[in-house]
Amino acid sequence: MFFAxxxxxxxxxxxxxxxxxxxxxxxxxxxxxxxxxxEFSSNDCQNFNFGINSKTLWIKLDFPNLxxxxxxxxxxNSSSADxxxxxxxxxxxxxxxxxxxxxxxVDERDFPTQKxxxxxxxDEIDADYFIVRLDNVDKKIFYxxxxxxxxxxxxxxxxxxxxxxxxxxxxxxxxxxxxxxxxVKDKIYFVYVLHTLLVWFAQASILxxxxxxxxxxxxxxxxxxxxxxxxxxxxxxxxxLRLFLMSKSIVPKIDKGFLIVFIVYGFILVNALFFxxxxxxxxxLVTQSxxxxxxxxxxxxxxxxxxxxxxxxxxxxxxxxxxxxxxxFSEMGIIPSNNLTAYIMPLGSALEVILLSFxxxxxxxxxxxxxxxEQAERLEILKENETLVREQNTLLEKKVKLxxxxxxxxxxxxxxxxxxxxxxxxxxxxxxxxxxxxxxxNNPINFVSSNITPLKRDIKDIMDVIExxxxxxxxxxxxSSKKKAKDLEEELELDYVLDEVDQLLKGMxxxxxxxxxxxxxxxxxxxxxxxxxKKVDIHDGxxxxxxxxxxxxxxxxxxxxxxxxxxxxECLAGKINQVFMNIINNAIHALSxxxxxxxxxxxxxxxxxxxxxxVTVEIEDNGPGMPDNVKERIFEPFFTxxxxxxxxxxxxxxxxxxxxxxxxxxxxxxxxxxxxTFIITLPVYxxxxxxxx
Numbered sequence: 001m002f003f004a005x006x007x008x009x010x011x012x013x014x015x016x017x018x019x020x021x022x023x024x025x026x027x028x029x030x031x032x033x034x035x036x037x038x039e040f041s042s043n044d045c046q047n048f049n050f051g052i053n054s055k056t057l058w059i060k061l062d063f064p065n066l067x068x069x070x071x072x073x074x075x076x077n078s079s080s081a082d083x084x085x086x087x088x089x090x091x092x093x094x095x096x097x098x099x100x101x102x103x104x105x106v107d108e109r110d111f112p113t114q115k116x117x118x119x120x121x122x123d124e125i126d127a128d129y130f131i132v133r134l135d136n137v138d139k140k141i142f143y144x145x146x147x148x149x150x151x152x153x154x155x156x157x158x159x160x161x162x163x164x165x166x167x168x169x170x171x172x173x174x175x176x177x178x179x180x181x182x183x184v185k186d187k188i189y190f191v192y193v194l195h196t197l198l199v200w201f202a203q204a205s206i207l208x209x210x211x212x213x214x215x216x217x218x219x220x221x222x223x224x225x226x227x228x229x230x231x232x233x234x235x236x237x238x239x240x241l242r243l244f245l246m247s248k249s250i251v252p253k254i255d256k257g258f259l260i261v262f263i264v265y266g267f268i269l270v271n272a273l274f275f276x277x278x279x280x281x282x283x284x285l286v287t288q289s290x291x292x293x294x295x296x297x298x299x300x301x302x303x304x305x306x307x308x309x310x311x312x313x314x315x316x317x318x319x320x321x322x323x324x325x326x327x328x329f330s331e332m333g334i335i336p337s338n339n340l341t342a343y344i345m346p347l348g349s350a351l352e353v354i355l356l357s358f359x360x361x362x363x364x365x366x367x368x369x370x371x372x373x374e375q376a377e378r379l380e381i382l383k384e385n386e387t388l389v390r391e392q393n394t395l396l397e398k399k400v401k402l403x404x405x406x407x408x409x410x411x412x413x414x415x416x417x418x419x420x421x422x423x424x425x426x427x428x429x430x431x432x433x434x435x436x437x438x439x440x441x442n443n444p445i446n447f448v449s450s451n452i453t454p455l456k457r458d459i460k461d462i463m464d465v466i467e468x469x470x471x472x473x474x475x476x477x478x479x480s481s482k483k484k485a486k487d488l489e490e491e492l493e494l495d496y497v498l499d500e501v502d503q504l505l506k507g508m509x510x511x512x513x514x515x516x517x518x519x520x521x522x523x524x525x526x527x528x529x530x531x532x533x534k535k536v537d538i539h540d541g542x543x544x545x546x547x548x549x550x551x552x553x554x555x556x557x558x559x560x561x562x563x564x565x566x567x568x569x570e571c572l573a574g575k576i577n578q579v580f581m582n583i584i585n586n587a588i589h590a591l592s593x594x595x596x597x598x599x600x601x602x603x604x605x606x607x608x609x610x611x612x613x614x615v616t617v618e619i620e621d622n623g624p625g626m627p628d629n630v631k632e633r634i635f636e637p638f639f640t641x642x643x644x645x646x647x648x649x650x651x652x653x654x655x656x657x658x659x660x661x662x663x664x665x666x667x668x669x670x671x672x673x674x675x676x677t678f679i680i681t682l683p684v685y686x687x688x689x690x691x692x693x
Contacts, residue, residue: 014151015146016144020061021041021042024058025058027055035131040058058132061129061132071119071150078141083100084099088120101116119149138226159207192357194236198233199233211225228272235265238258238291238295264283299313313356458497537566542607552585554591556595557595557602558601559603559605560603562604563606566609590624603621604621605618613683613684614684616680619678625674662682663686667679
């Protein structure tokens with residue numbers, strides 16, 4: 001029995017065309033050149049696939065038994081060829097030309113159907129041989145058969161009947177699930193309906209029915225419909241998979257691979273619409289082979305994680321995958337092309353759509369059972385909670401009232417205490433700052449004022465000499481007057497006076513510069529005009545802090561600066577300067593309290609820029625250090641080791657809060673007898689946020 005299309009007929013009624021010669025040539029070669037060239041190669045009765053390329057396929061056929069058929073016809077199994085032209089040749093001349101293909105209207109064909117078939121006239125039966133020219137933008141598969149006209153019409157009728165049944169199945173599933181979508185408003189049903197519609201269009205394009213029924217005159221669409229609808233089916237199918245199997249939540253990392261698949265299919269669509277359909281067809285064959293395996297692996301992994309609806313999906317996809325592999329391998333020439341491979345895709349697609357519909361129904365049952373079980377569990381928990389709440393309600397009401405009164409009283413006391421402590425800390429810092437400024441400004445001012453009197457006296461002496469020269473100059477100088485002037489200069493020690501004036505002026509200049517430095521240091525430290533995050537120089541803040549603390553630093557304590565190259569840092573400058581003030585001030589106190597016991601007391605301040613866009617400031621002293629029990633509590637509010645009345649214990653707590661608000665870190669390293677090091681790490685850039693002022 002010979003299987004032609006999807007209709008079984010006897011071997012006497014049809015004859016497969018398996019042995020022929022072929023030639024691949026450029027598109028501009030004419031039939032006359034082909035007849036004269038004779039450069040045909042044998043297909044060895046087994047090669048029917050000639051690849052995906054832009055060339056023209058020429059087939060040379062011998063039909064010695066053509067006259068055994070009444071009203072003989074020749075038909076191709078595939079309906080997806082752009083243009084097929086049949087030439088009957090006798091004595092080196094073309095007797096007649098037949099045209100067919102999806103770019104021709106149905107009315108222009110020998111048979112008004114999607115089938116690519118040719119009927120022979122009586123004078124063509126005695127032709128020496130026949131030549132077929134096949135032009136196609138995608139696959140070039142030549143597989144056909146001879147039969148009588150009546151047999152071909154029976155085959156076409158039966159194929160139309162099967163396609164009608166296939167269409168009926170698709171329509172039934174389409175409208176049923178469309179009704180479910182409008183009923184339950186679940187997006188997954190809409191995606192399934194769209195998938196079903198696109199699968200029908202894709203299979204109808206492969207079988208040639210869209211060309212003969214929907215757009216017979218639309219050549220542009222006829223050439224691209226297979227690639228377009230196959231790509232859309234894959235995109236919507238993966239969309240359905242992600243919703244149905246919830247791959248984004250169950251296997252989120254693997255689910256990201258589908259984004260790459262979407263990009264590839266998008267390229268295939270754009271290329272088919274605007275550029276080369278041939279390239280798109282080549283890419284889609286390779287892509288589908290990879291995607292079906294990837295989808296299968298995803299479904300298996302989701303099933304292994306316990307998601308039951310994946311069972312039906314695996315069954316549906318496995319059947320569809322077999323169909324795709326057979327179809328793609330035949331298109332790529334890996335396996336022989338035959339009637340089974342030509343029609344396996346429509347059958348596999350129909351089974352896939354039906355099984356996916358079953359999978360949706362099974363998913364509803366599973367979700368319903370899970371919801372009922374969840375509701376029962378919630379009801380049981382609610383009952384238990386209700387009993388517990390009823391038992392505890394009375395007791396809790398009494399306790400809550402009592403505790404509320406106690407907490408309100410404690411809260412009022414805590415708020416008052418906190419307000420007093422914060423005010424005390426602010427006043428202490430303000431007094432310390434004011435005393436330092438007054439002391440530093442007083443010295444240069446006194447220095448300048450003490451030099452004013454001798455400066456006036458020296459200037460008056462100089463003016464006396466100048467006045468003498470002026471009066472004498474009214475007349476010509478005599479030798480005696482010149483002598484008197486010289487004696488006067490020597491008597492007044494004019495040269496010494498001029499030197500003294502110069503020294504006094506330098507003293508005044510130094511005092512003025514010192515005053516400017518103090519005022520500048522105060523301005524940089526306080527930053528009263530900068531309440532927002534700005535880029536500042538950390539080194540300026542450290543230097544201004546040292547200037548303000550200069551009056552409190554004993555002469556024996558050295559300040560060592562080991563500054564590296566730092567970028568400008570985004571921060572609240574006043575807050576960061578407050579950090580430096582508190583830490584350096586603590587270091588000064590630690591050294592001052594033990595000044596006689598420490599050899600070469602000093603404070604080292606290091607800065608360095610890190611590769612990860614942060615800067616580090618280290619403030620190290622060689623003081624007595626801290627024991628572990630103290631180090632663990634130094635950032636606690638109200639904890640202090642100072643005597644009563646000398647500290648509130650809020651300084652380092654505030655420092656820690658400031659660094660934390662700047663998204664930085666504050667680390668302390670200390671060992672008893674070996675000094676203490678505070679390590680401050682700040683990011684160079686701050687994200688937009690509001691800081692506590």
